[in-house]
Amino acid sequence: MAAANKYPPANRNAFKCDLIGFREVHSLAKTLANKIKGSGYFPDIIIAIGRGGYVPARLVCDFLLFDDLTSIKIEHYKRAADIQETVKLKFPLSIDIHGKKILVVDDVTDTGKTLSLAVEYLKPLKPAEIKTGVLQHKICSDFVPDYYAKKIVKWRWIVYPWAAYEVLTGFTENIIADRTLTPKQICNEFDACYSITIKRSDLTEILEDLKERGRIEWIDDKGNILWRKANVSK
Numbered sequence: 001m002a003a004a005n006k007y008p009p010a011n012r013n014a015f016k017c018d019l020i021g022f023r024e025v026h027s028l029a030k031t032l033a034n035k036i037k038g039s040g041y042f043p044d045i046i047i048a049i050g051r052g053g054y055v056p057a058r059l060v061c062d063f064l065l066f067d068d069l070t071s072i073k074i075e076h077y078k079r080a081a082d083i084q085e086t087v088k089l090k091f092p093l094s095i096d097i098h099g100k101k102i103l104v105v106d107d108v109t110d111t112g113k114t115l116s117l118a119v120e121y122l123k124p125l126k127p128a129e130i131k132t133g134v135l136q137h138k139i140c141s142d143f144v145p146d147y148y149a150k151k152i153v154k155w156r157w158i159v160y161p162w163a164a165y166e167v168l169t170g171f172t173e174n175i176i177a178d179r180t181l182t183p184k185q186i187c188n189e190f191d192a193c194y195s196i197t198i199k200r201s202d203l204t205e206i207l208e209d210l211k212e213r214g215r216i217e218w219i220d221d222k223g224n225i226l227w228r229k230a231n232v233s234k
Contacts, residue, residue, distance in 0.1 A: 013174055014193040016156040024074070028135040029056055031149035036103065039147070041131055043103035049074055049118055050091065052107035055162050056095060056135050060105055070095055072121070076114050089121055097127045097172030108136045108158055112143030157194075168198065169206050173229075176216060180228040187220040 048057030050073035061069050071092035104118050115132050122130055137148035140155055152158075159167050175181070175189040181195060183203055188195045190203075205229055210216045217230045 017129040017194045017196055018156050018161050019159045019196060020161070022161050025055065025135065025161060026059065028149040029059035030063050032056070032133055032135060032147055033060045035147045035149070036060070037064065038130075041103070041146075042101070043131065044068065045070060045095070045097060046103045046105060047072060047093070047118075047122070049104060049106040049114060052160065052163065053105045055160075056107050057105035060103075060133065072118065074114050074117055076111070079119075084091070087117045089117060091221055093122070093125065097122065097125050100127050101129045102127045102131065104130065106132075106134050106145075107160055108138065108152075109134050109141035109143055109145055109148070112141035115143045115145060124159045154223055156227060159196075165206070168196070169210065171196070172203070172206050172210065173215060176227055176229060178229060180219070180226045182224060186227065 043066075046057055046061055046064075046069045048054050048071040049067060050071050053073065057069060057071070061067070070093065071091075072089065072093050074087060075090050076087045101142055102122060104115065104122070106115060106118075107146055108114060115134075119130055119132065131147065132143075132145040133147035134145050135148070136150045136152050136158060138152040138155060171190065171194055172186065175186055175193065181189070183200060186207075187200065187203060190198045207216065207218075211218065211230075214230050216225050216227055218225050220226075
C-alpha cells in the first residue's frame with residue numbers, strides 16, 4: 001500500500017476533505033443495505049457505533065425494514081479530525097446479545113481501530129455471529145468491514161452532514177491558531193488547507209459561536225474586524 005494513503009497525513013493542519021450531503025448518505029446507506037440483503041445475512045440486532053454510526057444505522061434499518069436497533073459509544077476522534085492516542089469504549093451495550101446474530105454499523109473505517117474495538121468488546125458477550133458494515137471504507141484501514149457501500153482509495157477526511165458544523169468549527173480554531181485573521185483570510189485558509197469553500201454567512205455563525213464560548217475574540221483594527229484566540233496578550 002502506498003505510504004501516501006496512510007493516516008495521518010504528513011501535515012496535520014492541511015489535508016483534503018470531502019463534504020457530503022444527506023442525499024449522498026441516503027444513497028450510500030441504501031447500497032450498504034442492499035449488499036447486506038444480497039449476502040443473505042439477517043441480523044437479530046443492529047448495533048450503531050456512536051456517534052458517527054447513529055444515522056447510517058437508522059437508515060440501514062429503514063432499508064432492511066428492521067426494528068431492533070441499539071448502540072454503543074466509542075471515542076477515537078475529537079473535533080477537526082483530531083485523533084486521540086487511545087480508542088475507548090465510553091457507553092457499553094445495555095442488552096443481552098448471547099446467541100444473537102449482530103450487525104455493527106458505523107459511518108467510515110479510517111484507522112479501523114473503532115470497529116476493531118467494537119468487535120473485541122462484543123465477542124466475549126457470546127453472540128452467535130458478528131458482521132460489520134460502513135458507508136465508506138478507506139483502504140488504509142487496518143480493519144476491513146464485511147460490508148461497505150463505497151471504497152475510498154485515496155485518503156481524504158470525510159465530513160458527514162451530522163458532524164459538519166462541529167468539524168468546521170474545529171477547523172476554524174485550527175486555522176486561527178496563534179494568528180490574527182480577517183474572515184476573508186479564514187475563508188481562504190479553508191480552501192488552501194482543507195479544500196473546503198465555506199460561505200461567509202456560515203463562517204460568521206461559527207465565529208460568533210466560538211466567541212460566545214470564550215474561545216476566540218475579535219478586535220477592531222482601523223475599521224477591520226480581526227479574529228484571534230481569546231486572551232491573547234496585546
